[in-house]
Amino acid sequence: MRCRHCSAQLSHNFLDLGFSPPSNAYLTTEDLTRPEKYYPLxxxxxxxCWLVQTEDYTQADELFDAEYSYFSSTSKSWLDHAENFSKxxxxxxxxxxxxxxxxxxxxxxxxxxxxxxxxxxxxxxxxTASxxxxxxxxxxxxxxxxFGEQLGRRLSADGRQADLIVGNNVYAHVPNINDFTCGLKAALRVGGTITLEFPHLMxxxxxxxxxxxxxxxxxxxxxxxxxKIFTSCGLRIFDVEKLNTHGGSLRIFGCHADDDRPVRGSVKELIDEEIGNGVKDLRLxxxxxxxxxxxxxNLLTFLIEQKRKNVKVVAYGAAAKGCTLLNYAGVKPDLLPIVFDASISKQNKYxxxxxxxxxxxxxxxxxAVDLILILPWNIKEEVIDQLSFVADKGAKFVVAVPEIKILQPS
Structure with a gap:
């Protein structure tokens, strides 16, 4: 496999999570009787160039199909985040x-x-149609x-270049990151601004x-x-902000390379910080x-111990990150019988x-439950607040990443 950005041959592993189905491919009762697709992860x-990337096994149209079940508006904290940014x-x-x-x-x-x-x-x-x-x-x-360069050029030819292009939690989702970035340049009006948010590797x-x-x-x-990717496509990052969303994200601000806006000190400071932390060193x-x-x-040991003690454990949040955790750990309904989720599109599925x-x-x-394992740990405060009626009956909350920890409601 070659690097998605610079085409160098890849030979250094970062993480092998075995085989897993796509994390948003929720199943109906009928699906349980059919074969399920698994791919190496x-x-x-x-x-x-130090791009960290998955191996190529799946196609974007297989992952983001008409039945795609992630609705951003399910999370109030994310809605507030979006509204504040828009204002x-x-x-x-x-x-x-x-x-x-x-x-x-x-x-x-x-x-x-x-x-x-x-x-x-x-x-x-x-x-995604849904x-x-x-x-x-x-x-x-x-x-x-x-979205890609072809669509960006089409928008430009139609006189629909944007003053502001926003991409929240999409940049990591594109298989051809160079094509996507060149599309951003094509669709951006002279003097316009690009803002992208994505989880920070560090x-x-x-x-x-x-x-x-x-x-x-x-x-x-x-x-x-x-x-590097922006520069290769004729764009320039002129500012960056650290965010708490999704466990720690970056919001970057970009423009055309020949735009006269100065690059703020935050950009060099963070790049220097990353290099100092070893982002360009294989040992990291x-x-x-x-x-x-x-x-x-530790998660498996914890769940087995709770089962032996007849402690009733359920989970909250049928999120993609929960699927990765449970599938890699091999957790099944015998250890975690139910997961609860506020998204109607996921309810009564598997x-x-x-x-x-x-x-x-x-x-x-x-x-009657004793422990609720919060799978989307990045919104644990929101979940605890939503489920306060369970805490009132004595239930406690727990997260597994980065370590098993029992949480106390504030």
Whole structure:
């Protein structure tokens, strides 16, 4: 396999999670009687440009199909995050009725609805029919396509270049990252701004966040490598911010390479920090497998101990990261009988691989449970608040990454 960015031959492993089904391929009762597709889930690092990437086994249209079940609006904290960002960009950029905003991977309209409310013209680009329909119901125009250079050039030829292009948690999801980035340049108006948010590779490594690795994520990104990719496509990063979302993310601000905006000190500072932490040193990547295996072993040991003590354990959050954790650990319904999730599109289905049934959170009111394993640990405070009625009955909450920890409601 060759690197997705620089085409160098890849030979250095970062993590091998064995075989797993796509993390958002939730199953119906009928699906349980049919064969299930599993793919290798292996991550490698390029020692030339330092892009961390999964091996090529799946196609994007297999992962992001009409039945795609991730709806961004399920999380209130994420909705608040999107609204605050929208207000900020409208104010700072002076966006108005003569402006044009494009969001790539616009999902269910969680972000663009804020621009529609202010009568700012916008366009969502979203290939999954289920989420695109939800966005269109909010009055958001949507192109149901995958984004790349060809689409970017088409938008430009149609006079639809954007003042602001937003891409939240999509950059890691694209198999051809060079083509996607060149598409950004083509679709960006002169003087326009690109903002991308993506999980930060350094936070993944520091906190052993291996459960954020799944087939839908083709790349795991540092600022250093994104800066290289932008430069190769005629773009430039002029600012970066650290965010707490998804366990630690970056928000980058980009523009055309010949734009006269100065590069802020935050960019060099973070690149220097990454290099100082070893992002361009193979030694940083070589002991990650051992740390991950410890987390897996500790989770299995914990669940087996609870079963032997007749402690009732259930899970919350049928999220992709939970699927990675449970499938790598080999957890089945005998150790974790139910996972609860607020997303209606997932309820009464089954987690891929583990086949654990997914139920609505309201059913917890009539159940006696002792422990709730929060799989999307990045929103644990939100989950604890939502399930306060369970805590009132004596249940406790637990997370498994980066270590087993019993949480106390605030």
């Amino acid at each position: 292996k991550v490698m690092v390029c020692n030339q 900020r960009m409208i104010e700072e950029m002076g966006l108005c009725g003569n402006s044009f905003v494009i969001e790539i991977a616009s999902n269910d309209g969680y972000l663009l609805k804020n621009f529609v409310r202010e009568n700012i013209p916008c366009l969502g680009i979203e290939p 989420t695109a329909e939800a966005a269109e119901a909010l009055g958001i125009p949507v192109l149901r396509e995958f 936070r993944l490594i520091e906190s052993s966040q291996f459960d954020t690795i799944y087939h839908e994520h083709f790349s795991y990104l540092s600022l250093s490598v994104v800066d 990547y070589q002991d990650f497998q051992f740390k991950v295996d410890q987390i897996k072993d 987690l891929p691989g583990s086949h654990i049934p997914i139920k609505a959170p309201g059913e917890l009111r009539d159940m």
